[in-house]
Amino acid sequence: MVATVVTDVVSTSRAVVRGASAAKAGTSARWAWLWSLGQAIGPILLALLVSAALLLALGKNPLTFYRDIVSQGLFNKGGIQDTAIRMAPLLLMASGLIVAFRANIWNIGGDGQFLLAAALVAGAGPPLIGALPNALAFVILCVTAVVVGGGWTVVPAYLKARYGLNEIITSLMMTFVGVNFANLLIKGPFRSTTTQVPQTDVIPFKELLPRIPGTRIHVGLVLALIAVFAVHYVMTRTAFGLKLRVLGANPRAAAHAGLSIPRLTIVGFMLSGAFMGLAAAVEVLGVWGYVRADWNPNFGLPLFALVFLARLNALAVIPLVGFYAVISMGGHFAARQAALPDDFMLMIVGLILLFMTLTEYLAGRSERGGYLSAGLKKALGKGGGDE
Amino acid sequence: MTNGTPTHIETMTSDLLQADGVRAGATAGPIGPAVEVREVSKAFPGVVANDRVSLAFHHGEVHCVLGENGAGKSTLMNILSGMYKPDSGAVMVEGREVTIDSPRRAIELGIGTVYQHPTLIPVFTVLENLMLGEGVGVRLDVEGGLRALDRFAKTLGLEVDPHAPASRLALGQQQQIEIIKALWSGSKVLILDEPTSMLTPQGIEELEKVISQLRDEGLAVIFITHKLHEALDLGDTVSILRGGRVVGSWGPDVVKTKSRSEMQALIVGAMFGEGAGSLEDVAEVRDGVTGRARRRGLPNEPVLELVKVSVEALRGEVGVHEVDLTLRRGEILGVAGVDGNGQRELAEVIAGQRSMVGGDIRLCGESIARAGVGRRQSLGLRYVTDDRIGEGTVGTLSVGLNLVLKRIGEEPFWRGGRIREEAIDQAACDLVEGFDIRTPGTETRCGTLSGGNLQKVVLARELSFDPKVVVYNKPTYGLDLKTTLAVRDRIRDLAESAGVAALLISTDLEEILDLSDRIAVLFRGRITGIVDNAPGVERHVGELMLGGDRGD
């Protein structure tokens, strides 16, 4: 499988190049890679320019600021490890989003799936890890998280599959319910008796997921990378992936071709939720060791944008998520050095996303109708025209 | 007027076009063409859709434009209606050069368009659809709108509930509303881009009356069609586009003086070039429709039986009520009827895409009432949908994958759930060749193919891998003459040589007469009669289509 994935990476990058060169008719293939590189970096430069203007207006030195981001997020021994650690849950959640979006499913409820799974893992974790060999406990907890995350999508999935109910609404409702429910669990049955704020008991630091030797990075990152490659493989090389894609690209064609839409919808939705759950397990077992009431890292929102910018391609998500992780981890530091609130980083992230869409436009890709697959758009505006 | 057309046509056209201004029938209109395009070109990535096209459209005249799929007809019309900007060339309205940079401008210039693809908004009422864009005041002038609709309805002789949602109307009515919409703000030029492809003979007849009436009122009508006889019946002037160029244009003096068959020969010659001789023996090209003799002696075993099949009517549909049909091996059973009388529901219930509320369906003697779409397919039941873009293909996937779309996960294309690209590629190449699908390659995104080629993809997929029974739903709609004939040949061949039974649903009576052994007529979801196909049967069928007494 590894071999196929590798050839796939190559062919994906070739496809990117081909697409780019087609977009820019006349660009010789030799320069096409430069063009796609420019396309990737251009928006970031633009966003950094605009933010630089803002920094100057606030009386800060933009160069120092950016240097701080990069040196801390990428070139600092501790910083790059923080970046890598942060990538683990993000990659898993992105995988979940890709599965769903490819299949025409708007899983907006990732936060609820994530938090509920996190609550359960944190609630069940300390006693389990105390009672069982760690490896076994981790497996049980990950499976629990997968089941909980996937299970939390059953209601929107069933309603969509059975009644065609719009899952944007239902999964958003489920997310609100899930967040509150997670809080109830943490304040109720899972509440630790030793702390003042409501939280679960703590898995001792030493008992968390094993680290990659020589680093602080827990093995969750490896798991996440495997997941991304697996998702890419499944979505591009297998019958199941193709079925999901057909459903996503044209649900009516899927029905016409005899695919079971309800079943695919439910399976796709649950798979997506399962990845959210796994992300939670990895984050709780790898980093936190406990969950506090009202904890919500809000990973979801920027991820949506990243996943679309990756054009739902699982491999393309890796550098984007990496970049985002560098920005958010290095940003803490840079903002503090510049005596700016952390929220300044939000502005930069927002601007980068904005400009990423813009270079897509300049590259002429918007001619093909933007980032959303036809089916995804159709899910939004049910019915709708065909491409 | 010079372009790269074969010389014999060039002489002819220049002769004709020099006779400008002395047009018969153009009694009321001002002298000179209402609209004229000069040397108009338009290219899309990879295609030159219009190549130095020059044509004039006169008041009081119906100007028919014909050409193969992809010849550039719609592109030219879109240039006139402000949808596309020409790359070069000039557009003249009433003798003045104009720039039509938006549909708004076209409307202001008095050019009304009925587009090839419907522009009615399904959830809007008839009146709302018509008043859209009227926009003079702030308030919607409902009373004024009703009065205007009333006037149009009277002159065009149609009855319609102004408050009914457009989706509720039959296709023919929708087409009429589109025409009223095109005329709504006082057009002097009316463009009709393939308005008849979805209409029934009755609908076409009514439409033809309306067009004649408008012509007599002095409008310039541009009429695009794939059907020769419509062009011959209606056209005062006939022009042919091929590969983006004008390859023939005959004014009234020629059209009116030549015999039908002479005109036909001219047109076919221009449309398809030298090799067009093979088209001569086709019913459409032969003068008048005679219908083929029924193939007798088909005592073959029944392969598909419908017993009192009923389907619930969803919103805006008629459903299907207690339909009994028997289809024998090698037989072609035509299902005639005005569109919207349950054709799609019938096709879908057989294919398994829609659930039945009563009755039974048997394939080779065994009930398949509970089988799903996939199961029915693997038993040899195929469905050629009439919606090739909406459900027949996945535009974003390759042609190759579309050709195996109904076999995902099956051997030999997939093994253990993993794709085997060589196998798919092999099969796809064979099909592309066998069905003459014009595509750059099997890797091409299917959505970029033209309508005719998409249809070939659908046919290739459905007719390969051992079919037993095929349900065809309007298999040739929107296809050009040549492709249409090829598709019909294929249907006939399969039935005759491979014994594949066909249920041929079509709103094109001529097609049904051309192909069927027997003809069943569907009216409001019921079979009103089943008759043997024989010369002269069309009158009886026509009566049945309008709900005449149950035959048989």
Add this chain to the structure above:
Amino acid sequence: MSDMLTAAFLSALISGGILAGMPLLFASLGETISERGGVLNIGLEGMMLMGGYTGFVVTLYSQSHWLGLLAGAGAGLITALLMVVFCVRLGLDQIVVGIAILIAAGGFTSVLQRAQFGTTYPRLDAMSAVEIPLFAKIPVIGPSLFAQPAIVYVGFALVAVLHWVLRSTNMGLNLRAAGEKPEALDAAGVSVTAVRSIAALSAGAFAGLGGAYMSIVGAGIFVPFMTHGAGFIGIVIAMLGRGRALWVVIGSLLFGMSVSLTTALQLVGITVPIDVVNMLPFVAVLVVLVIFARQAYLPAALGLPYKRGIR
């Protein structure tokens, strides 16, 4: 149980419901317009924050609540210009741009607020209530329902106006056409870009007004990220309202009331875990959706960019 009818309870429920419901109302009205026109505005909350911040600043310096509210609407509108340029004109992805706006606006207002008021925390005077004669005298509910700041009445008037615009004006028809089938609108000679721009801008203005209401009337102060997800609830309300202004009012007020219900129950000493009460409106929406098994209708061309002649 008799406690439930006390003035304190009802007033907490009703005034609290209106106080919490008005920003939702403005936001979801804006989203309704936008969605009707085919523009999915995920960045609604970002526009609320921009409106909230600007409204607060302008009110603070001008000492005029009305100027502040207006400025809030204006700030939302200007933010929505990004949607117009990127999504309507250039046809770029509405979701990505919406998320970008949401994230950037949150950061922007937070940075500005901290730079300007991070050490002073100025607060605004309350907007004076306007009593509606006679009605305000109705015992118990009168004072909470009919003695509201004038902007509340303006809000309800806007609902009526919007209802009328959507139903019986050319603009309303154009708007719906832009959301259902923009090519048809274009073919009818109306600029889809113009109509959608107006839709996107109105959404921004309404969202900005909602945010300004929140900071000026609701809190009297601007706090970073004070909208707390109101924008998303606004989107849900708009979707559930199926484009009808009256349903949007009902939805917003119900959501507002469910927020204030917690308080009202606590006032009369009925204690329910807050998490449970917080869950209720969402569970209720799910239950309603399941029982009626209704698809919340979304315009056919929602979220799709329109470009003339693109196949």
Add this chain to the structure above:
Amino acid sequence: GDGETTTTAAPDTTTTAAPDTTTTTAAAPEKEVTKIGVVVPEEGSDYGWNQEGVESAQALADELGVGIEVADGAGYEDPGPVLRQLVDNGADFLFAHASGYATQAMQVAEETKVPVVVIGAFEGGLVPGLSQDLETHAEEGSYLAGYLAAKMTKTKTLGIVISADDENWTKMAGGFVAGARSAMPDAKVIMAQIGQAGYADAAGGKRVTEAVIAGGADVVYGMGDGSSFGMIQAAETAKPPAGADKVWFIDVIGDKTSLDKKGVYLTSVWWDYLPLFKQAVQAYKDGTFGTEVFYMSVANDSIKLIKTDHIPDEVWAELEKIKADIISGAVEVPVLTDKAAVEALIKQ
């Protein structure tokens, strides 16, 4: 500090880290502090929790003559990387100044061997030489505030507005009710909470406070961060209940007197962290760091009422007396960590 309410168990509780060869060297005396690192979740200028933390640490650094790095606005979600960065920058004594930070901060301490002061983890927050927990007996200050409120009310109705589920808030509400009842046994108390985590929900603060005022309260005890501004705004602008001509507001943790434009800011139950911070550093130097929980209380002057001009002198004098009684044990302030218990007390 006095550990009368919480059992100060031996430090070898199960939640402390597994024995690590290097951590148990708590006995080594005279450890040096050269640079202090402080992490607080929000801006250090909020006239509340964050400002108290930052200013106390600043004062401590000044007094010790050592460097300091402040990471304010670090958010609640992920303090670990920030703490590590402070260590990388040379901090050798950390303050993780939010109750939600304790666990991550202790992880960082274990990893980096830099001592950290945490909040709200009780005995779980004690790791000898590495992690020192601080707690509050803020209910004592609240008792005084309740007494004051009862003296000031005209409607005999007091309001309590809580921004979030937080045990400190619960304890303080209980102390407040007890103090009020000690002065006015028939005082009516209305309590309402904004949300589960409405610390910064200003609009919610205003809405809930208005409801409480509409319910008849003319003195409101409000516990929150950003939401406090909404509460003050409500006190300033809401129509006073029948029988009262104004609404008083009692704040917590910080001192917002300077922001009081309308004269409604009656007092604040002020948490002054400086004494405990000093104590922590001292313990570190003594080698007793992380062996015993430190409590803020009126006794060590880290919990106190702010004296504003609105408090009548004679009442202030009474308050001084009660304070002395609390310290001496003559007045016993109940410690209610359960919201239901507070509600039961209110209903009495």
